Amino acid sequence: MNIKRILLILVLLGLVVGGSFAYMVYSAFFxxxxxxxxxxxxxxxxxxxxxxxxxxxxxxxxxxxxxxxxxxxxxxxxxxxxxxxxxxxxxxxxxxxxxxxxxGNIPVKVAFNNQETLADLAGRISDQIEADSISLLNAFRDTDFLSENKMDLDTSLALYVPNSYEFFWNTDAVEFRTRMLTEYNRFWTDARKTKAKALGLTQNEVVTLASIVHKETAKIDERPKVAGLYLNRLRTGMLLQADPTVIYAIKKETGNFDTIIKRVLYKDLEIESPYNTYKNAGLPPGPITMPDISAVDGVLNPEKHNYFYMVANVENFGYHMFAKDLAQHGRNKVQYVRWINAQKIKR
CATH class of the missing domain: 3.30.1490.480 (Endolytic murein transglycosylase)
Structure with missing residues (x-):
């Protein structure tokens, strides 16, 4: 009888201990x-x-x-x-x-556009993924990688097509660069390549011209018209004489890309730089900014016309007045000069 009681007590204790353990495990997990x-x-x-x-x-x-x-x-x-x-x-x-x-690793949205330098791009991306700006910049500037893909430091910004993409947050610098190369190749479809060839431009040259168009006008509907004007100049051997390239040359020379320049002065046109299209024929060595896709497609689908000159339209801000000859351009320019002087914009 005593043995039975002892066994019963042991069983009950086992149940209590087991139950307590099970409860502890359940609590810890659930x-x-x-x-x-x-x-x-x-x-x-x-x-x-x-x-x-x-x-x-x-x-x-x-x-x-x-x-x-x-x-x-x-x-x-x-x-x-x-x-x-x-x-x-x-x-x-x-x-x-x-x-x-x-x-449960979930992707993050990575978006970028309108960066003027690789350093700007590296900083923008490092705010969105784990990779730091230094590792990103080193990956962007890797000359072996650039050479393999027919680019150099001047044209390298063309590789990064501005858009919104999904990445895992813990993406490293090389993985990001590799993905961007894939997106670049996806962007340059056979149709876009054919249009570039018909214009007599390489892909890098299209992006370079698009960067100028992008800086000249923020109006998407005007970009094909501006692109057509610059293509007219290129075909006839005329200097591009694009103010945005002079502004970029000034920033590049000073190393300060945060400088805001609202007015290009005559003395600025004399700056010695391959980016100064008032002194150098043809396109500059590379993009002066990261152009929107609309600017790239504006170059690939230019408006056909006989315009060679343009000046800001002070009666329709954001747009330009176009001219076929210097006489008309001179008349258009009078209005702009009068307006900018009235605003007392010196720089």
């Missing part, structure tokens, strides 16, 4: 463990993160960090950290949190 009030939050796990880094990152978002650590150890997550951007939903338990941190 009890909600988020402390934030928002419906969802996003966390970023760096590529070199340790589990201590993860705990530090998630700590403010959890009710019980110890329970999370216990569950993470049991599931083997502490030795298998995966970098990326992760979405955590209010009310998630530790099991869901850990599963999500294993396989």
């Amino acid at each position: 009890t909600p463990n988020t402390s934030f009030e928002d419906k969802e939050v996003f966390v970023f796990i760096p590529s070199d993160a340790s589990f201590s880094d993860v705990k530090k990152n998630l700590g403010p978002l959890l009710k019980d960090v110890g329970a999370f650590e216990s569950a993470a150890k049991r599931k083997g997550y502490t030795e298998n950290i995966r970098a990326g951007k992760y979405r955590l939903v209010k009310g998630m338990n530790n099991n869901e949190l850990i599963n999500n941190l294993r396989v």
Whole structure:
């Protein structure tokens, strides 16, 4: 009888201990463990993160960090950290949190446009993915990579087609550059290549001319007309005489691309630079900015006309007045000069 009682007591104790253990395991894995009030939050796990880094990152978002650590150890997550951007939903338990941190890496939107230099581009991208601006800039300036793809430092900006793309946040610099090369090749369809060839321009030359068109007019509907004007000048051997190239030359010489220049002076036209199209025939060595796709397509689909001159239209701001000869251009220019002087814009 005593033996039976002892066995019964042992069984009951086993059930209690087992139940307690099961409850502890269940609680560690399946009890909600988020402390934030928002419906969802996003966390970023760096590529070199340790589990201590993860705990530090998630700590403010959890009710019980110890329970999370216990569950993470049991599931083997502490030795298998995966970098990326992760979405955590209010009310998630530790099991869901850990599963999500294993396989829930979500892409981020990376957008860029109108960068004037590779350094500007590197800075813009580094704000959106894990790669820092220095590693990105080094990848962009890799001369072996550029040479393999028929580019150099002057033309390299043409490789990056401005748009919005999806990347994983933990993308490194070389991976980003490789993806951009893929997008560049995708952009240059057979149709676009054929149009460039018909104009007698290489792809880099199209982007270079498009960068000038982009700077000359922000009006998308006017870009084919402006492109047609510059193509007329190129065909006849006339200097492009594009003010935006002079502004770029000034910025490049001073190294200050943040300078705002609203008026080009006659003395500026004498600057010694391959980008000064008042002194050098043909196109400059490379793009003076990253042109919008609309500017590139404006060059590839230019308006056919006999205009060779243009000046800002002060009666329709943003647009230009076009002329076929110097006499008409002179009359158009009088209005612009009168207006700019009235504004007292000296630079």
